[in-house]
Amino acid sequence: MAQDGRKHWKHLYEEIVSPEICCGCSACIVACPHKVLELRDFDPVQTDARSPFDNCIHGEEGCSLCAMACLRLEPSLKIIETSLFGERRDETRPEGNYLSKTLARATDERALAKGQDGGAVTALLAHGLDTGTLDGAVVSGPSARVPWLDEPHLVRTSAELLEAAGSRYTYCATPLGLKKAAQAKLRKIALVGVSCESTAVRQLEAEGIKRWVRPVRLVIGLMCCETFDYEAFMIGKIQTGLGIPLTEIEKVNVKGRVIVTLKSGEDVEIPLRDARPYANEWCH
Ligand code: SF4
Ligand code: SF4
Ligand code: SF4
Incomplete structure (x- = not known):
């Protein structure tokens, strides 16, 4: 002790x-x-x-x-929730407290083309970077070395953002990008991550570990039910099991089933019950 x-x-x-x-x-x-x-x-x-x-x-x-x-050791949920909205969520709002709700779809053609669904997150960040409201964004993006592996990226321009856009449904320790942002001496950054990552940023703030989160102006949490183990799912199931080279994949989406869209335009569908065994064990 x-x-x-x-x-x-x-x-x-x-x-x-x-x-x-x-x-x-x-x-x-x-x-x-x-x-x-x-x-x-x-x-x-x-x-x-x-x-x-x-x-x-x-x-x-x-x-x-x-x-x-660590938000899984002793999460500071009371501080996290009250710091944003002044009160904790109650049973009538299981989704949490909010100021307003809206459905959004990008009108920016670049974001629509490169974003995962409606491109709203990509469009918001691109606007922030283009107008100078943000001087950087910490996001997950594709590895330059390993196909369909996500890595933390620090993007400084909307062009860099668009290169990283889209979901790959494997896990990425995005908050590591906060260290890159601090090293680059950025002052106005956004972070995009699945729920455990976006909450991790709030946990750091709540515990007063501010050095790395001081420049954070915007945190976007992505709804997430599970992520897949890269080795087991992308390599084991898709590349080895289904015989699809990862370099031939254009997009992966989850809409009631996993849809793997190939560069040829063909869609290969995997029922969720067949994909679930490849989810990361910490998600369940
Ligand atoms: S924060 Fe680092 S140095 Fe401090 S107790 Fe944990 S592992 Fe050790
Ligand atoms: S990686 Fe995250 S969940 Fe795991 S021990 Fe560290 S803070 Fe906790
Ligand atoms: S389902 Fe898994 S990856 Fe998604 S937020 Fe929860 S712990 Fe993180």
Whole structure:
């Protein structure tokens, strides 16, 4: 236990990582001031040779930022919810508090062409970047090395944003991009992530770990029921099982079933019941 009794990496490892409750959101890695945590296969790993893998000498000396950052260890939901709307959600609003609701579809042709569905998120961010309201956005985007693998991207222009647009339905530790934004000394950024990632940003704010989230002006949370394991689903099911080279895929969408659209224009459909076994285990 740390000198003052606060939880740290030892407890995060024992209570969240080892029992496989961790969703790989990377908030603990972003928060770690001694840079001893790395993400490997979507799990945080303690890399300082002076500590055993399941403990941390800095934690024993009082550091607790990784534990504070983890929304699955002790989520600060009360602070998160009240900081935005002044009150917590109640039973009549299971979807959470909001100022207003709207259905949106982009009118920007670039966003419509490159976005996943209606292109609204892409259009909002493109507008922010084009007008200077934002000087960057942390998003998931396709890896330059591995087809259909998502990686955290920091985009500075709408052209870069459009290159990253679209959903790939595999997990990406997008909050890691907050460190790139800080290194680039950006002051007005947006972050787009699935619910566990967007909430991770709010958890960092709520716990006062502000260094990395200070420039965040906009957080867009994407509705998410599950994401797929890249190796199992993209490589195992689609490439090996169905014989579809990943380089031949134009788009993947989930609309009551998984629809894999090939560059040839052909759609290959996978029933959800056949895809669900490939979901990341931390989602269920
Ligand atoms: S206790 Fe501190 S130094 Fe150790 S892993 Fe956690 S945040 Fe990093
Ligand atoms: S902060 Fe995120 S990555 Fe770190 S242990 Fe918690 S859930 Fe896992
Ligand atoms: S369902 Fe989506 S938001 Fe929830 S843990 Fe899985 S990836 Fe994160």
